[in-house]
Amino acid sequence: MRKPIIAGNWKLNKSPKETAEFVAGVKGKLADPAKVEAVIGAPAVDLQTLLDAAKGTDLKVASENSYFEDAGAYTGETSPKVLAEMGVDYGIIGHSERRGYFHETDEDINKKAHALLRNGVTPIICCGESLETRQAGKVAEWVSGQVKAALKGLTAGQVGSLIIAYEPIWAIGTGETASPEQAQEVCKLIRQTVADLYDQKTADSLRIQYGGSMKPANVKELMAQPDIDGGLVGGASLQPDSFLELVHYQDK
Ligand SMILES: O=C(CO)COP(=O)(O)O
Numbered sequence: 173m174r175k176p177i178i179a180g181n182w183k184l185n186k187s188p189k190e191t192a193e194f195v196a197g198v199k200g201k202l203a204d205p206a207k208v209e210a211v212i213g214a215p216a217v218d219l220q221t222l223l224d225a226a227k228g229t230d231l232k233v234a235s236e237n238s239y240f241e242d243a244g245a246y247t248g249e250t251s252p253k254v255l256a257e258m259g260v261d262y263g264i265i266g267h268s269e270r271r272g273y274f275h276e277t278d279e280d281i282n283k284k285a286h287a288l289l290r291n292g293v294t295p296i297i298c299c300g301e302s303l304e305t306r307q308a309g310k311v312a313e314w315v316s317g318q319v320k321a322a323l324k325g326l327t328a329g330q331v332g333s334l335i336i337a338y339e340p341i342w343a344i345g346t347g348e349t350a351s352p353e354q355a356q357e358v359c360k361l362i363r364q365t366v367a368d369l370y371d372q373k374t375a376d377s378l379r380i381q382y383g384g385s386m387k388p389a390n391v392k393e394l395m396a397q398p399d400i401d402g403g404l405v406g407g408a409s410l411q412p413d414s415f416l417e418l419v420h421y422q423d424k
Pocket residue numbers: 181267339343344345346347383384385386404405406407408
């Protein structure tokens with residue numbers, strides 16, 4: 173069975189001091205790690221503080237972005253090799269904010285997925301359509317295209333171990349959540365895309381998250397969908413109380 177995974181994505185929102193305060197606020201209160209994984213994705217400059225603070229807790233750590241080369245003359249980039257050495261568990265890549273503001277292409281994201289995997293960090297690969305694409309009735313074509321491009325050249329074993337986050341751009345930070353049915357429809361399509369590219373076993377082992385205004389009030393309904401295995405959460409992951417409510421969704 174796929175273990176549910178609730179991951180916060182803090183984006184550019186916390187300092188090291190605030191990071192340590194957050195972890196102190198969730199310490200000893202997280203869900204049973206056998207039932208749900210709890211992850212926080214933090215800016216690169218906060219990761220060491222987060223790792224230190226999370227030591228001895230069940231909280232796992234994700235980077236928000238990383239480069240596709242391990243080392244070299246790439247000023248300002250974050251090395252996947254260094255992330256692995258630090259003990260970072262997950263690497264978010266291809267977030268729509270990275271694609272939009274920083275012009276990341278499908279090819280970059282595919283190279284980043286390879287780089288994380290060769291270093292032993294599990295990718296969380298983001299995909300999702302804009303409002304225009306949805307209104308044009310092209311969601312399936314768009315999302316399956318992003319998924320196929322991101323997974324190019326990966327083995328079935330690698331794909332079965334990673335995470336894809338479906339984040340419709342129109343639902344990010346807008347308060348407008350995809351309905352559970354809308355989210356399920358696309359998450360199912362993502363799993364089918366993987367089954368077509370690889371096989372059913374790989375598709376059944378891959379975990380798929382929904383992201384876009386997930387919050388304590390809607391987490392349970394979203395997580396009840398058969399193809400949604402987790403959440404990638406921005407705003408509602410910033411405060412300990414709200415994050416704890418999300419990771420405890422099974423107790424609601
Ligand atoms: O982009 C997101 C997570 O990666 C979603 O952000 P919000 O939860 O703030 O809508």
